[in-house]
Amino acid sequence: MSGFEAFGGAASNPSGDVVRRLALSGHPGVRLSTVVLPVAFAASGGRLRAAVDEFRPDVVIALGLAEGRSGITPERVAINLDDARIPDNDGAQPIDERIELHGPDGRFTGLPVKAIVDALQKADLPASVSLSAGSYVCNHVFYVLQALAEQSERQGRPLRSGFIHVPASPELAAGHPGMPSLSLDELERGIRIVIDTVVATPVDARLPGGAIH
Structure with missing residues (x-):
C-alpha cells in the first residue's frame, strides 16, 4: 500500500498519514507492506517500482489526496498525461507531457471499484467511483x-x-471554509474496509456507478 508525503505547502497528507498508521498496526489476515511516496513526477515512479520489486505484492492499493472531494473515491482509469497546475515537491511542472511516449492513452484499474464503493457506503462512509x-x-x-x-x-x-483518492483531513480543511473532510480515524476505517473488499472480491460487482458528466 502506498500514500504520499505532504505537498503544496501543507503540513500533512492524509493519504500518507493513513498508510503510516496501517504500517504500525497491520491488518488482520494480510501481510501489509507500505511506502510513502514523494510528490514528485520523476521520483515517485522509481520509488514505486523499487517497492514492488522489494515486496513482490499480490495487490497494490495506492492512495492519494483529493482536496475538495467529500468521500473516498476509487479511481477507474489513469491517463497518459502529466499536466501540473502547480510544481511538484522537486520544483518540476510538466505541461501536456506523455508519461510513456508510446504507452496507451489510458490504463484501467484492477481493483473492484464498485464493490469497494458499495462496502464503504454500507458502512456509512461517503464514497463514489471516480472517472x-x-x-x-x-x-x-x-x-x-x-x-x-x-x-x-x-x-x-x-x-x-489501482488508485484511491481520499478527502482532506479536518486539519487541512480548517483553512478552507466549506471544504469537506474525513477524520483520520474514519479514513483508516474506510481503507481497512477497502482492503477486506479487495481480498474478498476477485471480480467487481455489477452495480451502477458511472457518471452523466
Whole structure:
C-alpha cells in the first residue's frame, strides 16, 4: 500500500498519514507492506517500482489526496498525461507531457471499484467511483502502477492494483471554509474496509456507478 508525503505547502497528507498508521498496526489476515511516496513526477515512479520489486505484492492499493472531494473515491482509469497546475515537491511542472511516449492513452484499474464503493457506503462512509484521477502526481503514479501490473502479468506473476483518492483531513480543511473532510480515524476505517473488499472480491460487482458528466 502506498500514500504520499505532504505537498503544496501543507503540513500533512492524509493519504500518507493513513498508510503510516496501517504500517504500525497491520491488518488482520494480510501481510501489509507500505511506502510513502514523494510528490514528485520523476521520483515517485522509481520509488514505486523499487517497492514492488522489494515486496513482490499480490495487490497494490495506492492512495492519494483529493482536496475538495467529500468521500473516498476509487479511481477507474489513469491517463497518459502529466499536466501540473502547480510544481511538484522537486520544483518540476510538466505541461501536456506523455508519461510513456508510446504507452496507451489510458490504463484501467484492477481493483473492484464498485464493490469497494458499495462496502464503504454500507458502512456509512461517503464514497463514489471516480472517472478522473487528474493529471498531477497521483495520476502519474496510477498510470505507472498499472504498467507494472501489465508487466507482472506478462511475467506470470499477476498483480491486482489501482488508485484511491481520499478527502482532506479536518486539519487541512480548517483553512478552507466549506471544504469537506474525513477524520483520520474514519479514513483508516474506510481503507481497512477497502482492503477486506479487495481480498474478498476477485471480480467487481455489477452495480451502477458511472457518471452523466
